[in-house]
Structure formats: C-alpha cells, structure tokens
Amino acid sequence: MATPLTGVLNEVEHLFAEFLRERGQRQTPERFAVLKALYESDGHLDADTLYSQLRSGGIRVSRATVYNTLELLTECRLVERHQFGNRQAKYERAYGFRQHDHLLCLDCNEVFEFCDPRLQSVQEMVSEVLHFEINHHSLHLYGHCRRDACPNLPTAGGTRRDVRG
Amino acid sequence: MATPLTGVLNEVEHLFAEFLRERGQRQTPERFAVLKALYESDGHLDADTLYSQLRSGGIRVSRATVYNTLELLTECRLVERHQFGNRQAKYERAYGFRQHDHLLCLDCNEVFEFCDPRLQSVQEMVSEVLHFEINHHSLHLYGHCRRDACPNLPTAGGTRRDVRG
DNA sequence: ATAACTGCAAAACATTTGCATACAG
DNA sequence: CTGTATGCAAATGTTTTGCAGTTAT
Numbered sequence: 001m002a003t004p005l006t007g008v009l010n011e012v013e014h015l016f017a018e019f020l021r022e023r024g025q026r027q028t029p030e031r032f033a034v035l036k037a038l039y040e041s042d043g044h045l046d047a048d049t050l051y052s053q054l055r056s057g058g059i060r061v062s063r064a065t066v067y068n069t070l071e072l073l074t075e076c077r078l079v080e081r082h083q084f085g086n087r088q089a090k091y092e093r094a095y096g097f098r099q100h101d102h103l104l105c106l107d108c109n110e111v112f113e114f115c116d117p118r119l120q121s122v123q124e125m126v127s128e129v130l131h132f133e134i135n136h137h138s139l140h141l142y143g144h145c146r147r148d149a150c151p152n153l154p155t156a157g158g159t160r161r162d163v164r165g
Numbered sequence: 166m167a168t169p170l171t172g173v174l175n176e177v178e179h180l181f182a183e184f185l186r187e188r189g190q191r192q193t194p195e196r197f198a199v200l201k202a203l204y205e206s207d208g209h210l211d212a213d214t215l216y217s218q219l220r221s222g223g224i225r226v227s228r229a230t231v232y233n234t235l236e237l238l239t240e241c242r243l244v245e246r247h248q249f250g251n252r253q254a255k256y257e258r259a260y261g262f263r264q265h266d267h268l269l270c271l272d273c274n275e276v277f278e279f280c281d282p283r284l285q286s287v288q289e290m291v292s293e294v295l296h297f298e299i300n301h302h303s304l305h306l307y308g309h310c311r312r313d314a315c316p317n318l319p320t321a322g323g324t325r326r327d328v329r330g
Numbered sequence: 331a332t333a334a335c336t337g338c339a340a341a342a343c344a345t346t347t348g349c350a351t352a353c354a355g
Numbered sequence: 356c357t358g359t360a361t362g363c364a365a366a367t368g369t370t371t372t373g374c375a376g377t378t379a380t
Contacts, residue, residue: 028334048369088369
C-alpha cells in the first residue's frame with residue numbers, strides 16, 4: 001500500500017465533492033459517510049453489509065440512501081460494482097488501488113485478486129476487430145482455493161458429475 | 166453452424182437423459198421441453214422469457230420447474246448461466262457450440278460473442294501462480310456497439326462525467 | 331426560499347420454497 | 356405402488372420507488 005488510507009480518503013472526498021458540484025447535486029453528510037465507510041473497509045461488500053456497518057457505527061442512514069450513493073459513486077468511478085454470479089451486487093473502492101480481476105472460491109466464497117496485462121491486449125483487439133468502444137470489463141475465474149482455512153465443502157450427493165467428462 | 170440443430174438436439178437429449186438416469190432422477194416431459202426450448206432459441210434468455218415461450222408454445226410448465234430444470238442443465242453443463250451485470254440471470258446452450266466470451270452493449274443491451282485463446286493462458290498462469298484449481302471463467306466486455314440499429318441512448322442529464330478523466 | 335435529499339415503508343422484481351396432487355419408474 | 360416432480364401461490368431477499376418531511380445551497 002503506497003498511499004496511506006487517510007491520503008486516499010482525502011483525495012476521493014474531494015473528487016466526489018467536485019463531481020457532485022459539477023452535476024449540481026448536494027454534498028450531504030450521508031453521501032460522504034457512505035464513501036468513507038467503503039474506503040475504510042477494504043474488501044468487497046454488499047449494500048446491506050455497508051448499511052449495517054454504518055448503522056452500528058452510529059450513522060443514521062437509510063438503505064435507500066446507501067443504494068443511491070453507491071450508484072453515484074459508481075457513476076464517477078470511485079467505486080466499482082461487481083456481480084459475482086449471485087444476485088447480490090458487491091462494491092469495491094476503485095481509486096488509488098491497482099486495477100485487477102477476481103478469483104472466486106466456490107467452496108468458501110472468498111474473493112481473491114490478480115492482475116494480468118494480457119487482458120488489456122485482448123480488450124484492444126476485440127475492440128478493433130468488432131468495432132466496439134469498450135468501456136470496462138469484468139473477468140471472474142471460478143474454482144477452488146487450496147487454503148487450509150477453506151472449508152472445501154463436499155459436494156451434495158457424492159461425486160460431481162458432468163456430462164461432458 | 167457445422168452441426169444442424171436436430172442433430173445437436175438429439176445428442177443433448179440423450180446426454181441429459183443419461184445424466185438424470187445416473188442420478189436417479191426422473192425424465193419428465195417438462196424437463197425435456199425446457200432443454201428443447203433453450204436449444205431451439207439461439208441466444209441468451211432469462212428464465213422468465215423461456216417460461217413465456219414455453220407457455221405460448223402450448224406447453225404447461227410452471228416457473229418453478231423452469232428454474233429447477235435450468236439448474237439441472239447447468240449442473241451437467243448442457244447450459245451456461247450468465248450474470249451480465251444486472252440482477253437477472255441469462256441462460257445459453259453450451260453443447261456443440263464453440264466456447265466464447267461476451268461483449269455487452271450498454272446502449273441497446275445486445276449481447277455479442279468473441280473468442281480469444283489468450284484467455285486460456287491467463288487462466289493457466291493464474292491457476293499455477295495462485296494455487297487455485299480453476300473450474301470456469303466469465304469475461305464480459307462492456308461498451309458501445311456502433312451498429313445503425315443501436316439506439317445509442319443519450320446519457321440522462323447531458324455529458325457523461327468521470328472523475329478519473 | 332426552494333429544489334434536492336432523506337428516511338421509512340411499501341412496491342417491484344427475480345428466484346425459492348411449501349405443500350397437495352400427479353406421475354415416472 | 357412409491358417417492359420424486361409438478362403446479363401453484365406464498366415467501367424470500369435484494370433493490371427501487373413514492374411521499375411527507377428535512378436540509379444544503
């Protein structure tokens with residue numbers, strides 16, 4: 001971590017403030033509270049967890065405001081929204097941290113991160129060949145981690161069967 | 166399309182039948198109807214669209230059965246489930262068609278497909294370096310297609326703003 | 331002052347579940 | 356026959372919406 005969190009937090013608060021000002025939207029304490037909570041908790045949180053954390057931290061916000069703010073933060077790219085295969089979206093801070101992709105353990109649901117520069121080339125080539133203006137991507141690798149801490153849940157009903165061998 | 170649909174359909178029906186038999190599960194007409202409907206409609210459908218198509222085709226199934234069957238078909242890898250950023254899952258036939266990734270237009274929501282062999286190498290390297298057994302992946306590129314047919318919806322509220330330039 | 335934002339609760343939406351009935355094995 | 360699968364409707368869990376009251380500008 002090259003930049004201490006306080007520095008990052010300060011920067012993103014200013015960026016968010018400016019974003020709101022330019023759009024003629026209000027700078028409310030609730031909005032900054034959501035931004036702060038997300039940047040203080042490093043990880044991939046869903047909206048409801050974030051909501052609970054704010055509430056137990058003594059901050060009186062509503063779920064609606066949390067969702068609304070996460071939308072704003074996603075729009076100005078200070079936060080990234082991920083859909084990891086299930087219905088519930090997860091959010092992650094996106095400023096001052098290296099761009100990366102995700103590795104999901106199907107046993108323990110843990111999220112790991114990795115980088116591979118080849119993704120950039122893939123993106124550029126596809127963009128060119130298919131005449132598509134690419135905005136962003138999401139690459140998720142699903143599998144089984146080999147950590148001791150991983151429960152490695154046994155498959156329900158015995159051996160996993162797959163028609164394609 | 167190298168293999169005519171009838172051939173593919175026949176094959177997948179047999180594969181599904183065998184899968185069910187091995188698991189001691191019943192081969193009901195509803196299950197085969199879902200499989201058929203999905204293989205006849207080439208594209209990326211959500212469960213409810215599939216349900217409607219079946220109903221308007223005169224087949225009496227329930228939503229519950231459609232979901233249940235899609236789960237079975239996903240388990241035996243005859244069907245792939247995708248989560249394209251929104252809350253609603255989409256399903257696609259996965260047997261006898263080349264493996265590919267997806268390109269999503271943020272304006273018209275159209276889904277395009279592409280292949281890039283480098284993805285395989287990325288997957289292998291990550292697997293090795295991070296000691297992870299990779300099962301499958303999903304790569305989605307989001308952006309704007311440049312087709313005439315694309316509505317290219319103007320952004321609500323004027324120019325798109327992005328804090329990061 | 332006033333339009334935008336908030337909290338709350340209700341609505342919407344996709345998916346899952348419970349249970350009585352139907353039917354494949 | 357028997358237990359598994361089905362249809363239906365109600366329940367669930369996440370996100371969105373409507374509205375009366377609050378607040379940043």
